[in-house]
Each structure stands twice: as C-alpha cells, then as structure tokens.
Amino acid sequence: MTETTTTPSASPPKKSSLFVLDERTRKRNAAETRFRMYGITAISVGLVFLVLLFTSILRSGIPAFTQTVVKIEFVLTKEQFDKAESKMLKTGEYQNIFVNALIGQLEARNLDVNVDSKSIKRIVGKPGGMIRSFFLENPDQIGTPVSFEIVASSRVDGYFNGRVTRDTLVDTRFLKASDLDLVDALQEADIIQGAFNWNFITGTDSGVDNPGGAGLGASVIGSFFMMLVVLFLSLPIGVAASIYLEEFAPKNLWTDLIEVNISNLAAVPSIVFGILGLAVFIQFAGLPQSAPVVGGLVLTLMTLPTIIISTRASLAAVPPSIRDAALGVGASKMQAVFHHVLPLAMPGILTGTIIGLAQALGETAPLLLIGMVGFVAREYPDGIASGFMDANSAMPAQIYTWASRADPGFYEKAWGGIIVLLLFLITMNAIAVILRRRFERRW
C-alpha cells in the first residue's frame, strides 16, 4: 500500500563494488596481515636467539682449542747440567739457563727490542721443572740440540685471542704492557706461534691460577663412566617397567599409582633428584662423594621416566595383529612379547634411550649437590673400578667449575668445554635420528 516506507532511496545509495575494497574490509585485511607479521616476528626472534647463542658459543669457545707456544731449540751442556744439579734451587737454575739461551738466540737474530730475563719469565711462565725432568729422563740428550715447545702464559694467550689488549692490560706481576713488544718481536721471529691445544681435550684440570693448562679429558672419562651406569641401569629397568605397564598391567590402583608417579617424576626439578642422591646414596648408603657411580644412579632415576614414556610409545605402536598372530600359533603371552613385540619395538626404544642419555649427559644441577663440582680432577682413574668409585668430575660439572673461577682465562675454557659437550650431544642425537629413519617401521 504505502510504498514509501520501504523506499531504498531513504538512505543514500551506497556505492559498492566487489572490485573496490570498502573501509571495513581493508581494516580486516590489515589486521590479518598484522597478525601474520606477529607470528613471523615471533619465529624470527626465536631464531635470532638461536643464532646469537651459537655465535657466542663458537666465538668465545674456539680460542680454547688453540694455545700459544714458545718454540725453541737449545743445547744443555754437561757442565751446565752438573752445575744445576748441584744447586739448591735446581729448577730455578734450569730456568736461568733456558732464559739465557733464549736471550742469546734473540740477540743473534738482531731483534731491536730490549730483552730482559724478567719479561721472558713472565711470558713463558716457569718451564724449569719441565726442562729438568726431560734431561733427567733422557741424559743422552745432554749436549745435543733439543727442540722445546713451551706453553706461553695464559695472558700471552689472551693477547693473541684478543682477550687482552694493550689498552686493557694492567701491569701485574704476570704480564706488563712492555712485554707485549717482546711478544710481537718473538712472533715475527716465529718463536711464538699458535698450536692446537691437545691438552685441552686430553688433559686434566689445573689449579685455579693456571687456566692455560686446564683440560677436559678427566671429566670426559667421568661422564663416560656415569653414562655407562645410566645405560646399564635405565635401559633394562625402563624397558621392563614399560613392558609391564603396556602389556601386562591390569587396570588397578597399583598400576594407576605407578603411572601417576612416572608422569610426576618426569616433571620433578632435577635439583630435587640431587637432594635425593645426597640424602639417600651418600648420607644413607655411604657411597663415596663425587663418584661417577653416584652421579650415574641419580641420573638413572632422572632419565627413567623419559625412557619409560618413549618405550611405551614404541611398544604401543606395534600393531595388535603381531601379538594375536603369536598367540594364535601357541605362544604364551610372555613369549609373544619377548620374541615378537620387543624386537619390533627395539629401534624406537633405542632412539628414546639415546635421547634420554643425551639429556642426562648435559644435566648439571644434581651433580652440584653430590659433590662433582669444585672437585679438581687432576688425575685419570687407574682402572675400571676406580673409574666408577673414585672422585671425578663430569663434563657439565667441569664447565660450571671453570665458569665460577675468578680468572677470566677459565671462561674461554668453559665455552670450549661447551663446544665439546654440544658435539657429543649432536652426535648422539644424530645417531638417534639415523636409527629412527633407518629402522623405524610404520604400520
């Protein structure tokens, strides 16, 4: 009747086309792009952190693998030897002989720096003892030219690595700024040069004032013995527990209790396991402090949940038809599991175990409490029994010990130790990935 009420012309006609975006659509699209950018930014930030972490590890850690050596050939005559042996301070006498020989050689090369014996001593440290023991062991070398490689002091090392510069160097009794001229001259004469620091990989820890001589070797051995304990305890126990829970356990209170316990243990802070180790294994059971066997036991308890969870996943992945087939031809349930299901799940179990071991290898906090930190691992264990029972350090504990020492020279060693630790972890994870790729079957 009244058409006026519904006239479209009541409101002004809106120009709209699918080809022209209106204000609202544009806003929504902008919001869409913004949201996407948030995601990309978040990922980039994460990746930047990763890159930052690795560059700082590599940049600070690689110098730990090189060292500065003073390479020199010199002759010790019979008279000098006899004379030095008759003195009270024998090593000091050898030192003087060596320093004089070095000065003689430098003067022969006509280097235009003033060489005094004190600055040489500051550069090379105290090589007297080493020279003496060499000639005592090899008396036939007396009188013939022998080439020595003497490790320069850690400050000189720092000078070459850029840790110590002429501007930052404060004159101390360890090194004076004026010595650096001599160092430069020696470097030009090829007497001071860089060398690969084998001692860092194979050596033992040094005292607090000698960062140059510190090595990781003994603690690698300690970690190795710990990992042996972890492997030989956590693999069988973990597999047995998983088989029970996955294949045999009836649904009852006890099983529920075990399951709840396992999932909670997986989330207990590692330091609590350290307290457990201290109170139960050391205080109560009387096992020796700082021993790899205690560390291994604590880490076993820590890795068990990880191994159980991954083992159960791989057992569950074996299809029930395998079990049914075995049961169908007359196998007992135990035989079906041990002869058929377990071998098929083995690659998955091994992968999980290796990843668990890698986790245990890098774990530090529990080791702090059972006394593996601060222990100066100066010696290698004598044999297998002492490898388990004698006090030793472990790789992460050694890194922590270095990081908490006052001399910044040790920081470089700590970073270097991290490179070694990460190499181990990368290798283990790579093995796990390869195992998974090669042997894992999908049904």
Add this chain to the structure above:
Amino acid sequence: MPLTWLVLIIFTIAAAGFVMGRKRALQNAGGDRRELHSLPVYYGSNVAMWAIVPAVAVLIVWMLVQPFFVNSRVLATLPDTIVSEGSSIGLVMSDVRRVAEGLDIAVVQGVMSRDEAASISAEISDIRESLGEVGVAVGSKVSTEVMKGAQLYRTLNAVGSMMMNVVVLLFAFGGAGYAYSKSTADFRARNMVERGVLAMLIAAASIAILTTIGILFALLFNTIEFFKLYPAADFFFGTRWAPSFSGRGGASDLGVLPLLWGTFYISFIALLVAVPIGLFSAIYLSEYAGPKVRGIVKPLIEILAGIPTIVYGLFALLTVGPLLMRMFGKDTFGWMQGGTAVITAGLVMGIMLIPFVSSLSDDIINAVPQALRDGSYGLGATKSETIRQVILPAALPGIVGAILLAASRAIGETMIVVLGAGAAARLSMNPFDAMTTITAKIVSQLTGDADFVSPEALVAFALGMTLFVLTLGLNVFALFIVRKYREQYD
C-alpha cells in the same frame, strides 16, 4: 672374599644349574623333547633363576642390615663419657670407623700382622703415628675406648662378611638344588619362569614409586629435623635471608619469602618472554606455515630445548649479562649494578622455555577439530579472526596448562639462576637488581662439606620440600586442565 667373587660364584652356580637342569629334564623325558611340558631351555632357566634370585636378595638385605647391626653393637660398648664437649657420638663413631679402616690398610700393606691389629692396645703404642705411616690421617689421639671399638668393629665386620658368604652360598646351592630336583618332564617350567619374569617386571615398574618415596623421605625427615632447630613460622614468614657462615651460631635468618619472591619474579619475566614468542610461533607454524617452512623451522626452534641448561647459564653470565650492562649499566642509564640480575636470568630462561611453550601449544592448536575452522571460514571470517575468536578460545584451557607446565619448569630451573641471577636475597621490585631463588640457595647451602646438623645445611631440605610441593602442585593442576580439555574433543 670380595663381593665380586661371591657374585661370580653365584653366577657360576647358576650357569652350571642351567646346564644340569636342562639335561635332567631331557633325561627324565627319555631324551624326547616332545614329552616335556615346556621347552628344555625353560628347565635350565628355572634352575638358574632359583640359584640367583634368592641368593642375591639375601645378599642385598644382608648388606643393608649389617652396618646397622655392627654400629649398634659397637655403640653399646662405648662408654658415655667418651663424648667430650663440642663433639657428638656420631663423630666418635666416625673416628672408630677411620681407625678400623686404617688397621685394615695396615694389615694389607704388611705393616702390622693380623694378630697385632686385633690385639694392639692404644696405651702401649701410638696408633695415630703408625696409621699415619700407611696414609690414614686420624684427627686426634686415639683413645683406648676408640681403639677397642675399632677392633670390635673389625671383628664384627669380618665375622659378618664370613657369615654372609656362607649363607648366600647356601641359598644359591639350596635354590639350585631345589629347582634341580623339580626338573622332571611334567614340571611346568615355563609357567614358573614366566611368573618369575613377571615379578621382575613389576619390581622394575615399582621403582618409580620407590623413587618418589625416596624423595619424600629424604626431604621430609631432614625438613622435620630442620624445624626442630629453627621455628617453622620464621622460615615461612621471615623476610630476611642471611645464613651465618660459621654454621654453629644461632644468628642466621632463614626466611623463605625473599627466595620465593626472587623465584617468582624471575619465572614471571621468563614467561613474559617465552609465552608471546612461543604462542605466536605455534600459531604461525600450525595455521599459516606450509609443510616446508614448518619442516625447517620447527626442528630449529626445538634445538633450543635440547641445549643443556649449563649452556644457558654460561650464556646468561658471560654474554647476556655484559650485554645488558652495556645497555642499562652505569655508562647509559645507571640502572644496573652488575651483570647478574633478575632480568638477565629471566630473559635467558625465557629463551629456554620458548620451544617448551611452542611445541605444547602447537599440539593443542592442532588438536582443535577442523570442523570449527571450517565453520568459521564459512561465515566469512578471515584466518586471523578464526584464530582469535574460535581456535584460541577452544584451545585456551590447554594453552593455560602448557603455560603452567612452563612455569613449573621455570621455578625448578637451577643452572641459569645459579650463574645468572646473583646471590643476594632481597625483596625488591627492580628487575635490574640481583636476586636469588630457592634452587640457587639449595645449591649454595648444600655444596661443600655440610655436616647436615646445622640449620644452615638442613634448610636446603626445607627449601627442596617447598620447591617439590610447588612444582608438583603446578604440574598436577596443569595436567588436570590439559586432560579435562582433551576429553572435550576426542
């Protein structure tokens, strides 16, 4: 006879039993395996099992009980007067043990004969000196009582080990003999062995419970011990943390509040870093990224999760700390006094938690059914609108659970705060201040030769208990939320 020999002998008996049991069963069946109930190998295994399991069980129990028995016997002979001022019966006992050890070494090295070591008297000769010669240092002069105690200790231990060897071997032979006598053709050897194996499987699974009990007892007993020495109210409500270093004086303030504050503050900053980055990465990776990008970026981010915490600790101490000092230190703003601060530890811990948050959220977002997305797209929503208004609300309980799990991880983290957060306990709002946490203080109170009797050492167990309860509560709560959420869509 050393333990290794005993174990070796047990295993030899088991091996011999295996061969003999198998043979006897076969003979009994007239050499025809079809007459046997089980495969021959089960008869052998049964004998071996009976040889090993009871003997080893007795061995373990004996080794656990013997020290207690010997200790109590030796303690009973020591007169009360021997405990001098400033000493305790425990110290005297450890003296006794050291002297006994020294005598053992002296006998092994041939300095003393066996009879001499058993009869020598502290009054006639200077034991301390002769023990010093073989490299055992005894603190003070060895008194007659301690010497007698040490000799009794040695005798009891020797007799005990002797008896243990005999009993254990008897059990090994007895078990093997019993199982051997049973090895007839009709014997259900497989059922027996399988029952044994099942028992071992159950025992292995129960280790998880044993571990929890171990943790609880270790924490609980020492915590109770601590509260006997230090009032609980002062511990829970004290606002000052200042342990005295002597370890003997009663002047320590051991209030947990500053530590709790430091812990929560650092964890909060860590979550402030990790949650946005982790959550947005997860959203992008699960909703926007193609399979190729996802295949590269996801493992890269997860590398961060595989890096040991000591590396993060060092990163905080040596890289991030100095970097922040340069940005906010005395050269620019003057906010920061030192490299170790709440913000340093929080930032680095946040980096550590990114993969934790992102992979958990990723799983949860992926678990949201496709139908919800399709419905939202069908109504004309854009992708980001779908995510914000449909997916995130649906995934919210799960994400909250993930964040709580990350928080519990942050609270229990040790190495980063030990190296990066500083050592001073204080209640402050300034994130550039150095603060300390529960975990860092557990480490500093228990590292070194703590004798577990001073409140300064025992407080670590109370701190550990606090930490355990906190993280356990968070975990249970988080898992509860995650489970409840999962049930909705399955």
